[in-house]
Amino acid sequence: MSDTLKIAQALIRRPSVTPDDQACQDLIAEQLLPHGFTPESMNYGEVRNLWLRRGTQGPLFVFAGHTDVVPTGPEEQWAYPPFSGDVIDGMLHGRGAADMKGSLAAMVTACQRFVQAHPNHPGSIALLLTSDEEGPAVDGTVRVIDALSARNEMIDWCVVGEPTSSERLGDTVKNGRRGSLGGTLTVRGIQGHVAYPHLADNPIHRLSRIVSELCATHWDDGNEYFPATTFQVSNIEGGTGATNVVPGDAQAKFNLRFCPDSSASSLEERIESACKRHADSFQIDWSPLGLPYQTLPGSLLSAVEDSLKEITGHPPRLSTDGGTSDGRFIAPTGAQVVELGPLNRTIHQVDEVVNADDLDTLSDVYEKVLDRILK
Numbered sequence: 001m002s003d004t005l006k007i008a009q010a011l012i013r014r015p016s017v018t019p020d021d022q023a024c025q026d027l028i029a030e031q032l033l034p035h036g037f038t039p040e041s042m043n044y045g046e047v048r049n050l051w052l053r054r055g056t057q058g059p060l061f062v063f064a065g066h067t068d069v070v071p072t073g074p075e076e077q078w079a080y081p082p083f084s085g086d087v088i089d090g091m092l093h094g095r096g097a098a099d100m101k102g103s104l105a106a107m108v109t110a111c112q113r114f115v116q117a118h119p120n121h122p123g124s125i126a127l128l129l130t131s132d133e134e135g136p137a138v139d140g141t142v143r144v145i146d147a148l149s150a151r152n153e154m155i156d157w158c159v160v161g162e163p164t165s166s167e168r169l170g171d172t173v174k175n176g177r178r179g180s181l182g183g184t185l186t187v188r189g190i191q192g193h194v195a196y197p198h199l200a201d202n203p204i205h206r207l208s209r210i211v212s213e214l215c216a217t218h219w220d221d222g223n224e225y226f227p228a229t230t231f232q233v234s235n236i237e238g239g240t241g242a243t244n245v246v247p248g249d250a251q252a253k254f255n256l257r258f259c260p261d262s263s264a265s266s267l268e269e270r271i272e273s274a275c276k277r278h279a280d281s282f283q284i285d286w287s288p289l290g291l292p293y294q295t296l297p298g299s300l301l302s303a304v305e306d307s308l309k310e311i312t313g314h315p316p317r318l319s320t321d322g323g324t325s326d327g328r329f330i331a332p333t334g335a336q337v338v339e340l341g342p343l344n345r346t347i348h349q350v351d352e353v354v355n356a357d358d359l360d361t362l363s364d365v366y367e368k369v370l371d372r373i374l375k
């Protein structure tokens with residue numbers, strides 16, 4: 001069994017359901033301390049973060065990732081126990097195998113081999129680990145980035161280990177992510193008897209007109225790297241339960257995944273004006289905003305593309321789809337950010353699994369990226 005696989009297995013056997021790190025970060029630190037990395041804990045609340053850096057000079061290359069995993073769901077539905085880390089027929093099983101303990105293990109062994117071969121490499125290498133990516137993501141990467149920025153420790157290049165591949169390892173990398181804007185819209189009307197509608201003002205009717213308009217809105221066209229902005233309603237609520245009562249208010253929870261061509265403030269304005277067209281009294285409680293990010297072609301993207309071509313024989317497809325990632329907190333500092341990890345088909349599902357050989361290949365690709373970038 002390869003070192004990468006052994007480390008991935010040991011990480012999976014620690015049931016680090018978000019935000020509980022279960023000493024996964026200690027395990028990674030133990031692997032890298034003998035190779036000249038210096039650990040620094042940056043814990044906030046119940047979230048554990050670890051900054052592991054080798055070198056004091058710039059430029060700074062960072063591998064970023066998370067040690068927390070999503071809950072298992074019903075364990076009896078798993079073919080193998082979710083924290084067993086069993087390797088069966090070449091597949092490593094368990095919660096976090098693909099998202100993203102396999103990537104963490106690949107980063108560790110890539111760093112080990114690289115610094116053994118290049119003990120006096122230029123610049124610095126660091127790992128940024130958090131146990132709060134799958135949870136609220138409030139005390140995780142964003143806090144570490146704030147602390148690093150406050151002391152002027154700037155990241156030049158960052159590879160995030162999120163599982164980006166779809167059919168074959170490295171077929172897709174992410175050079176950006178859409179933004180996420182959401183909120184709860186409450187429309188207020190006047191409660192009354194359904195038989196006396198002239199005395200009532202039905203907020204469900206008003207809300208449905210607003211929802212219809214927003215669903216039919218063309219927000220933007222997208223661009224070369226980003227699909228067009230989309231709007232979805234996830235929850236709708238209204239009514240007293242009685243069939244003869246017009247309720248006093250109605251609510252909808254909604255979310256937009258947006259392309260950087262639309263700013264969050266412009267989208268907020270457009271939503272508010274649609275509400276005004278159909279309701280006299282309403283309130284929108286906006287959820288915390290996830291900003292989009294985009295990494296343009298440059299030294300990091302080239303290093304990732306060339307390394308994938310060399311190791312897997314294929315150039316990757318660039319993509320910005322999927323959910324948000326911690327890349328959104330790192331990119332605003334000016335860092336080039338690219339996400340590259342294993343197949344994402346089983347992430348957050350029962351029977352999460354990753355191809356064991358893919359992790360060794362991923363480790364080789366990560367090492368090549370270091371080779372190319374820290375010349």
Ligand SMILES: [Zn+2]
Pocket residue numbers: 066099100133162163
């Ligand atoms: Zn993840």
